[in-house]
Amino acid sequence: MTDIVLEDIRKSYGPVEVIHGIDLDVASGEFVVFVGPSGCGKSTLLRIIAGLEEVTSGTVRIGGEVVNDMRAADRGLAMVFQSYALYPHMTVYKNMAFGLENSKLPRAEIDRKVRDAAEMLQITPYLDRRPKALSGGQRQRVAIGRAIVRDPQAFLFDEPLSNLDAELRVAMRKELALLHTRIGGTMIYVTHDQTEAMTLADKIVVLQGGRVEQVGAPLDLYNRPQNVFVAGFIGSPRMNLVETVAASSGDGLSLTRAGTALAIPAVGGIAPGDAVTFGIRPEHIHLTDGEPDILATVTVAEQLGGETYIYCEAEGLPQITLHQPGQVLVSAGDPLKLAVDRTNLHLFGADGRAIANGLAA
Amino acid sequence: MTATLKERAATLAALPVEFLFRALETPLAFVQRLVGVRGMPWVFLLPNLAFFGIFVVIPLFINFAFSLTGGTALYPSDRVYAGTEQYAFLFDCENFADPITCREDRFWKGIYNTAVFIFFQVSFLVLFSLVTALVLNMKIRARGFFRAVFFFPVLLSPVVVALIWKWILLRDGLLNAFLVSLGLDKILFFVSPEWAMFWAIFVSIWAHMGFYTLILLAGLQAIPPDLYEAAEVDGTSRERVFFRITLPLLWPNLLVVIVLALIKGVQIFDEVFVLTGGGPGTATQFIVQYIYNTAFTQQVQNFGLAAAASVVLGTVLFVLTLTQLAVTRKRDNG
Numbered sequence: 001m002t003d004i005v006l007e008d009i010r011k012s013y014g015p016v017e018v019i020h021g022i023d024l025d026v027a028s029g030e031f032v033v034f035v036g037p038s039g040c041g042k043s044t045l046l047r048i049i050a051g052l053e054e055v056t057s058g059t060v061r062i063g064g065e066v067v068n069d070m071r072a073a074d075r076g077l078a079m080v081f082q083s084y085a086l087y088p089h090m091t092v093y094k095n096m097a098f099g100l101e102n103s104k105l106p107r108a109e110i111d112r113k114v115r116d117a118a119e120m121l122q123i124t125p126y127l128d129r130r131p132k133a134l135s136g137g138q139r140q141r142v143a144i145g146r147a148i149v150r151d152p153q154a155f156l157f158d159e160p161l162s163n164l165d166a167e168l169r170v171a172m173r174k175e176l177a178l179l180h181t182r183i184g185g186t187m188i189y190v191t192h193d194q195t196e197a198m199t200l201a202d203k204i205v206v207l208q209g210g211r212v213e214q215v216g217a218p219l220d221l222y223n224r225p226q227n228v229f230v231a232g233f234i235g236s237p238r239m240n241l242v243e244t245v246a247a248s249s250g251d252g253l254s255l256t257r258a259g260t261a262l263a264i265p266a267v268g269g270i271a272p273g274d275a276v277t278f279g280i281r282p283e284h285i286h287l288t289d290g291e292p293d294i295l296a297t298v299t300v301a302e303q304l305g306g307e308t309y310i311y312c313e314a315e316g317l318p319q320i321t322l323h324q325p326g327q328v329l330v331s332a333g334d335p336l337k338l339a340v341d342r343t344n345l346h347l348f349g350a351d352g353r354a355i356a357n358g359l360a361a
Numbered sequence: 362m363t364a365t366l367k368e369r370a371a372t373l374a375a376l377p378v379e380f381l382f383r384a385l386e387t388p389l390a391f392v393q394r395l396v397g398v399r400g401m402p403w404v405f406l407l408p409n410l411a412f413f414g415i416f417v418v419i420p421l422f423i424n425f426a427f428s429l430t431g432g433t434a435l436y437p438s439d440r441v442y443a444g445t446e447q448y449a450f451l452f453d454c455e456n457f458a459d460p461i462t463c464r465e466d467r468f469w470k471g472i473y474n475t476a477v478f479i480f481f482q483v484s485f486l487v488l489f490s491l492v493t494a495l496v497l498n499m500k501i502r503a504r505g506f507f508r509a510v511f512f513f514p515v516l517l518s519p520v521v522v523a524l525i526w527k528w529i530l531l532r533d534g535l536l537n538a539f540l541v542s543l544g545l546d547k548i549l550f551f552v553s554p555e556w557a558m559f560w561a562i563f564v565s566i567w568a569h570m571g572f573y574t575l576i577l578l579a580g581l582q583a584i585p586p587d588l589y590e591a592a593e594v595d596g597t598s599r600e601r602v603f604f605r606i607t608l609p610l611l612w613p614n615l616l617v618v619i620v621l622a623l624i625k626g627v628q629i630f631d632e633v634f635v636l637t638g639g640g641p642g643t644a645t646q647f648i649v650q651y652i653y654n655t656a657f658t659q660q661v662q663n664f665g666l667a668a669a670a671s672v673v674l675g676t677v678l679f680v681l682t683l684t685q686l687a688v689t690r691k692r693d694n695g
Binding site for chain 1: 585587588590591592593594595596597598601605606609610
């Protein structure tokens with residue numbers, strides 16, 4: 001186990017800079033997830049750590065040692081690729097032993113390590129098979145096994161579950177979490193799936209356009225997003241974000257757009273006339289019989305049995321999503337009176353930065 | 362405006378095709394009524410089958426029939442049935458490893474020359490193609506240009522290739538001029554049997570290498586880069602990457618290249634015929650040239666013997682082609 005530190009990492013391809021100065025500390029034994037949309041630079045950052053890409057400037061430290069000029073092989077890391085990168089002409093056993101043979105370990109030692117890892121990952125019956133005779137999930141385990149046998153200082157995962165079907169992905173996600181608990185290694189995991197990020201990570205790094213948008217524990221990011229991008233990216237279904245203009249209203253303020261006006265207490269940093277985006281998660285909008293904040297009409301209702309997702313439209317507003325516990329029996333065209341929970345209301349300024357995450361009740 | 366012009370141009374360009382389809386519609390509908398829908402694939406195959414039949418299959422049988430006859434007459438009806446006499450004549454040898462002990466020593470000399478040619482030509486062709494493909498697969502400057510350069514000789518006619526090299530290698534050719542400028546003596550490349558064979562092999566490799574390089578390059582590019590990156594992270598040396606990853610994954614393509622090169626090697630004729638004329642003596646006379654000479658250039662045109670030699674050659678090629686098909690099928694099935 002080891003810590004990994006990135007200091008002002010920049011990466012350019014010709015004149016195009018794709019990573020714009022990233023600083024990051026990954027503590028020893030931590031499970032860190034890089035998450036972001038396609039092209040945000042998360043895989044590039046992982047490959048920089050792995051030694052598969054050179055940095056244009058900045059410093060990469062592994063276990064306190066600067067590794068910028070160190071070969072990938074000497075960094076003591078193991079990587080699990082999106083495609084699994086299993087050697088198709090070798091058996092599972094050979095695949096797992098290949099890296100160990102490079103380090104010229106005694107045959108008996110290699111055999112013990114491979115069989116121990118296979119046992120842990122429940123792939124012992126497949127050791128003599130070739131990768132093409134395995135299912136996607138089994139291939140994934142072999143790829144992880146190949147990483148485990150090397151006893152690396154840290155594990156790097158590049159979207160390892162993206163080639164699996166939805167059901168298998170959930171199962172493998174659970175296994176990865178268990179694996180981390182069992183072997184306790186430092187792990188860096190890249191994904192574009194925020195559910196994977198939320199469920200696996202000790203710490204999430206949200207990236208966009210080659211920059212870190214926010215770093216924090218999953219619930220920190222969920223409850224206290226520092227900007228509109230993180231607010232919209234973390235959480236499924238995504239947070240409702242409505243661009244409004246602030247107006248004075250008695251002692252407080254009113255966030256207005258089209259015919260809707262959301263009354264809020266006065267908030268430092270917001271003056272009448274300011275452009276303000278308010279964000280509210282689907283579970284923090286309630287149905288009310290009293291005075292509504294928003295009058296809406298149901299467009300689609302998804303009944304999942306234990307919970308209901310309602311998608312509705314309101315005049316002049318973008319689509320609004322509600323997440324209600326239990327079975328709420330509404331259908332398309334039904335009018336709804338919606339109340340917004342002020343204690344969970346997020347406010348963002350014109351620059352997209354958070355002004356408040358939750359207001360006083 | 363531009364879009365409208367483009368659309369008009371597209372409509373105009375499509376007109377002949379549309380006209381053709383409309384013109385074909387009525388006769389094809391009539392044929393379909395006659396043969397039924399299930400018979401239509403045969404109708405579409407018919408032109409090609411007829412062509413293949415007239416120019417390949419029928420000559421094949423005629424050739425076989427000729428191989429069972431003797432005499433010098435050209436028309437089959439005038440020829441005398443000789444049974445397997447021609448084959449017996451070809452295979453009448455005291456020692457097959459020594460052409461001089463054979464009754465038809467020119468045939469065995471042709472086979473011997475072809476074997477030597479194939480051994481060196483195929484070995485070096487595959488080796489050079491592999492090395493070139495490996496280099497062209499690397500991130501080198503002007504990669505596209507070099508890929509085109511190596512493929513260019515493939516586009517040339519074999520006769521043109523041979524003539525170019527003949528001009529270079531002649532007594533007063535470019536190469537000898539260069540040697541003289543270095544203060545060396547001229548070398549009579551086409552007078553020495555060893556040099557003639559060397560240049561026959563060299564020119565053949567030069568002319569065909571691009572094609573095989575292309576096949577191997579395609580094979581190399583089909584190897585996922587992730588595998589190399591995984592090997593890099595695992596600390597695998599370059600030699601081990603080549604022998605344990607690249608070579609095994611390229612092996613199916615390499616086998617195809619070897620078998621194809623063997624087939625082409627056995628058929629070698631035009632380039633060497635123009636370059637050396639089979640000489641000096643019979644030093645570069647290969648099996649196909651033996652067949653050609655026996656049938657057409659000698660005073661007594663021995664069609665029967667040439668046909669029998671063709672059947673022997675055809676059998677060898679048939680076996681090689683079957684091997685190639687088996688190899689390709691194995692590769693395609695992974």
